Amino acid sequence: MKEFSFTSFLTSNLNVEANDISALTEDCNRRVYKKDELLFQPGMVCSHTFFVEKGLIRQYSIDPAGKEHILQFAPENWFVSDRESVYFNQPSQYFIQALEETQVVLIDEEFIRVLEKKIPAFRDFNNRLLHNQIRHLQNRVNLLLSALAEDRYLTFVKMYPDVLLRVPQKMVASYLGITPEGLSRVRKELARKNKQ
Amino acid sequence: MKEFSFTSFLTSNLNVEANDISALTEDCNRRVYKKDELLFQPGMVCSHTFFVEKGLIRQYSIDPAGKEHILQFAPENWFVSDRESVYFNQPSQYFIQALEETQVVLIDEEFIRVLEKKIPAFRDFNNRLLHNQIRHLQNRVNLLLSALAEDRYLTFVKMYPDVLLRVPQKMVASYLGITPEGLSRVRKELARKNKQ
DNA sequence: CGCCGAGTTGAACTGAATCAAGAAACGTGG
DNA sequence: CCACGTTTCTTGATTCAGTTCAACTCGGCG
Numbered sequence: 001m002k003e004f005s006f007t008s009f010l011t012s013n014l015n016v017e018a019n020d021i022s023a024l025t026e027d028c029n030r031r032v033y034k035k036d037e038l039l040f041q042p043g044m045v046c047s048h049t050f051f052v053e054k055g056l057i058r059q060y061s062i063d064p065a066g067k068e069h070i071l072q073f074a075p076e077n078w079f080v081s082d083r084e085s086v087y088f089n090q091p092s093q094y095f096i097q098a099l100e101e102t103q104v105v106l107i108d109e110e111f112i113r114v115l116e117k118k119i120p121a122f123r124d125f126n127n128r129l130l131h132n133q134i135r136h137l138q139n140r141v142n143l144l145l146s147a148l149a150e151d152r153y154l155t156f157v158k159m160y161p162d163v164l165l166r167v168p169q170k171m172v173a174s175y176l177g178i179t180p181e182g183l184s185r186v187r188k189e190l191a192r193k194n195k196q
Numbered sequence: 197m198k199e200f201s202f203t204s205f206l207t208s209n210l211n212v213e214a215n216d217i218s219a220l221t222e223d224c225n226r227r228v229y230k231k232d233e234l235l236f237q238p239g240m241v242c243s244h245t246f247f248v249e250k251g252l253i254r255q256y257s258i259d260p261a262g263k264e265h266i267l268q269f270a271p272e273n274w275f276v277s278d279r280e281s282v283y284f285n286q287p288s289q290y291f292i293q294a295l296e297e298t299q300v301v302l303i304d305e306e307f308i309r310v311l312e313k314k315i316p317a318f319r320d321f322n323n324r325l326l327h328n329q330i331r332h333l334q335n336r337v338n339l340l341l342s343a344l345a346e347d348r349y350l351t352f353v354k355m356y357p358d359v360l361l362r363v364p365q366k367m368v369a370s371y372l373g374i375t376p377e378g379l380s381r382v383r384k385e386l387a388r389k390n391k392q
Numbered sequence: 393c394g395c396c397g398a399g400t401t402g403a404a405c406t407g408a409a410t411c412a413a414g415a416a417a418c419g420t421g422g
Numbered sequence: 423c424c425a426c427g428t429t430t431c432t433t434g435a436t437t438c439a440g441t442t443c444a445a446c447t448c449g450g451c452g
Binding site for chain 2: 127
């Protein structure tokens with residue numbers, strides 16, 4: 001029997017028997033999205049969180065000038081959700097899109113409540129996930145406020161070396177808040193420095 | 197009997213009897229900080245969250261070039277904590293400072309656990325606070341990625357009109373990620389537009 | 393009264409965007 | 423497996439938003 005990565009993810013983080021978990025996670029709603037397919041788009045209220053079992057997705061916005069801005073990449077074992085929409089029932093302003101063929105678990109509020117009930121440790125774990133996300137966002141704000149393009153890129157390379165290899169360079173640029181041309185020049189400059 | 201604003205804040209949000217709450221919150225650790233006094237500084241592990249009962253505090257970093265960058269303002273009824281430090285027990289990289297004479301409640305992990313135990317609704321409320329902070333941070337990242345200085349300023353004015361009047365302009369600039377001179381020019385330009 | 397930090401203004405400068413063109417990589421159908 | 427069109431990446435010339443530095447004004451406070 002093949003084990004779902006959502007199951008093993010929860011098992012290893014919740015410190016409980018695999019059997020207890022898989023009973024709950026096996027018949028979760030799952031869906032496979034093709035490359036470039038949208039999981040979600042602005043205007044709707046997003047009713048669930050996505051857990052990536054295989055593949056890679058991104059969350060992004062499009063500004064009035066038509067430019068894309070990437071809020072988050074999510075490879076295997078990451079959650080993505082528009083908290084604003086899921087939790088506060090407001091129409092989202094963000095897109096969520098598969099960047100590769102991607103299999104996700106669809107998690108709704110009800111499933112979370114079931115998990116909390118059956119596995120008390122889940123509440124604490126979920127809490128930890130939220131704290132972790134806040135920490136990352138806070139550090140990202142700080143970086144956007146304080147660092148130039150080159151430093152932001154170097155930080156990205158260090159933090160997400162895997163993502164770097166899986167997405168087109170222009171999307172890294174969009175995540176960093178610079179243009180594709182700008183990132184191309186940053187990389188050129190770094191290569192020059194490394195030679196000498 | 198004078199009621200603490202922390203008590204009434206929890207009472208109104210938790211939907212429980214004021215008496216139940218005040219028994220818990222009355223003898224919390226409280227402290228008053230003078231204007232400009234530091235509540236906390238980098239390098240230490242921050243062991244508690246602050247709830248502002250009266251006054252105004254800010255969280256900020258100082259970059260290698262010596263420039264300040266404000267992560268958050270917190271007026272009355274706001275929480276401030278360095279999640280990275282409190283939750284993950286890591287040395288913080290941020291300062292927390294009183295911008296006016298400020299009274300705060302010091303909340304440690306133990307107190308949170310007591311609250312969770314005695315008042316079940318607190319867990320959900322805390323969860324809501326976390327989601328709310330994520331939402332705000334996410335929107336701020338999006339704004340930093342997509343908007344020019346003028347739009348960021350206008351958004352700030354709309355979202356925090358109260359804070360705008362209580363802090364020096366150079367701190368608003370620091371929050372927005374521009375220089376004091378830059379903000380001065382943005383405001384001048386806006387004034388010009390409004391006249392015509 | 394004199395000082396000091398906050399805000400303003402101007403001139404020169406700089407990091408990054410824009411626009412445009414070409415080169416390289418990629419995917420798809422024949 | 424190649425040929426083609428499409429997208430991605432690079433490079434150059436120009437422009438622009440915002441910084442830096444310096445001088446000056448203003449208001450509060452010892």
